[in-house]
Amino acid sequence: MTGSVPLPDGTLRSLVYSSEAITRFYQDDLDRLLLQARAHNESVGITGILLYKNDQFIQFLEGPPDAVGELTERIRRDARHTNVRILIDEFTLERQFDDWTMGYQPLKHQSSTVLPGFRDSFADIADAPDALTTGRAAKELALWFRVRAGKPARAA
Numbered sequence: 001m002t003g004s005v006p007l008p009d010g011t012l013r014s015l016v017y018s019s020e021a022i023t024r025f026y027q028d029d030l031d032r033l034l035l036q037a038r039a040h041n042e043s044v045g046i047t048g049i050l051l052y053k054n055d056q057f058i059q060f061l062e063g064p065p066d067a068v069g070e071l072t073e074r075i076r077r078d079a080r081h082t083n084v085r086i087l088i089d090e091f092t093l094e095r096q097f098d099d100w101t102m103g104y105q106p107l108k109h110q111s112s113t114v115l116p117g118f119r120d121s122f123a124d125i126a127d128a129p130d131a132l133t134t135g136r137a138a139k140e141l142a143l144w145f146r147v148r149a150g151k152p153a154r155a156a
Contacts, residue, residue, distance in 0.1 A: 019059075046071060
């Protein structure tokens with residue numbers, strides 16, 4: 001991932017992916033997944049959030065580049081989901097989710113009626129034709145989650 005250019009000390013890898021659940025995840029399934037994720041992430045210095053809606057996951061991961069890379073490969077091999085799409089993969093020196101080994105937000109199923117002017121970032125990610133659109137939607141979701149959780153927004 002880093003090629004031959006050395007990274008400055010303290011560099012973090014920030015990665016966002018989306019995937020589709022093979023079967024519906026109920027609250028007990030999500031609780032088990034979160035317990036495992038939080039224990040693992042704390043042990044390797046990864047923070048982030050997990051969003052789940054309509055059988056779609058979006059996960060934000062940040063931490064040491066090697067640890068995020070290894071976790072990403074584990075996620076790709078996990079049989080509980082498919083269509084893993086990397087939306088953002090970049091380096092940073094600052095965490096967005098420093099207090100959460102795995103923050104979680106269940107997003108309720110929405111009605112099929114959409115109000116004029118309303119945008120659904122989950123739909124944007126699922127239907128996006130290009131990386132620019134998916135990246136923008138993922139960053140909007142991160143901002144939305146931080147604002148709802150009472151964390152100050154950071155410059156992108």
